[in-house]
Amino acid sequence: MPYWLYILIVIASVYLVISLLLYLLQDYFLFKPEKLSKDFQFYYENQETEEYNIETRDGAIINGLRFKAQKPKGVVFYLKGNSKSIKGWGKFAVDFTRHGYDVIMVDYRGFGKSTGRRTQKAVKRDMQVIYNKIKEKVSEKYIILYGRSLGSGFATKLASMNNPRMLILDAPYYSLSKVAKKYIPFMPLSLLIKFPMPTYKWLKYVNCPIHIIHGTDDRLIPYKTSVKLSRINPKTTTLHTVIGGGHKNLNTFEAYHKMLSEIVNSKPEKVNLEGSSIHVKHSSKPSNAKV
Template sequence: MLRLRRMLIIALATFGTCYLALCIAVFALQRSLLYPAPKGTPPLSTIKDFSRLPLSGGLYVDLFYLPAFPGAPTVVHFHGNGEEVLTQVGLGSLMEERGLGFLAVEYPGYGASPGKPTEEGIYEAAEAALRWLREQGVTVQQTVLSGRSLGTGVAVEMARRGHGARVMLVSPYTSIPDIGASAFPYLPVGLLARDRYDTASKAASVTLPVLIIHGEEDDLIPVAMGRKLGTLFPHAVVETVAGAGHNDVLEDLAKVYKHRMASFALGEP
């Protein structure tokens, strides 16, 4: 009996030690998992339509900017965690074809921009870019905030801070801890998460018109999260895309939804 009890205590202690080590590893590595930042992009500031926006501490982020036709809105877009500002040219060109302006904001530590990505650091870059846009003569009423995947949390925070008149969210999530909990249900993700992007808790305070587009076959951010957010924002429309997953919801399979975004940004039905 004593031997069995000793073996049980050793087994529990071993399990507890391994579990604690796993929690520590997840806490330490979570930002590398959350921000798989593309690297190796050449300097962009010498390329047409790209510029460099200074930030505090000697940092900077790259901007891709296409001015709007006179009187038309400008879409300010925040990309997903595996993208970079250079990959937003196609979306910007489509918006430009519809007469809209387009501003894509890089994240610290992404592409050619120095630093390390964090929630607060990305918010700082986003807000600095929006202040820069005001200096170009684009008003809050002419600003449409847009985000994809990770960037939806940035767009919602900027809306909460009063920086736009409409919001477009592609493949949004309720919060990063919610996503982590679905991927690691055996870990206390809510306690471990350093960057939270808690869109669900902010939604009620965002009274702007909101368009949500979500692929029905999304295996990274469940479509149920997009539908739930549609019930939390006071003025939201949810459009799900049959057959689309996470990465192709705006691509060839469903490119019509890029035009849907442009129509929404222009205030069309």
């Protein structure tokens, strides 16, 4: 066997092994779940909660919490990130209950007390089931979808298929395939990745107001990602910038809380452009200049 052919076979074999490992182990890299026992008791200081379990058509159990506000004026369906469980994420519910909104948080399959085999299709279906349950109690015009990091993709998909009051994306990604390609550019991710999560595709079909919040110092999902996403539906999208904010610390910035307050308490209004400068064009030459 020629030496060059031997080398080629070795390289091809290594590439195939890496591809296989990437396909089989990607769940361990993408998801960092925290398991909770069935009898675990949730507790949050100064928060009133109600726990529930919903059984899906394939027999999985989706566990979630409702954080109750006094005299609620709406519901925030909060779709969390890829780590831990709602045991820890629940502390962020106060950012909405303080403004008079109930908050619904759930654990994805394999997180917390939730069970079932985790696939992109299954999780999307689960989130729609939860959304439908919320709709049974509350009109869609009072439902806000909030997606944080990994949850931003699922929230966008839900918004594209329903008619919530608004969609809020916190540190969203363009697609998980794009994020992965940044770290392993030499792999055929379109064939290997189980959770491509093409947020940019789903965003095209969202009809409600869209608010994107992102920190300028986010090293995991760059700020420019949100700039790019904001251009997909520019007429209905507002980009909110947290100067100096990273991927996991936006809640530590006063600017973030100010933005969130303005977003959830705002009422959609059509801007009257009559008499504005929208059609005024700048010219480098005086209007009476001779050519």
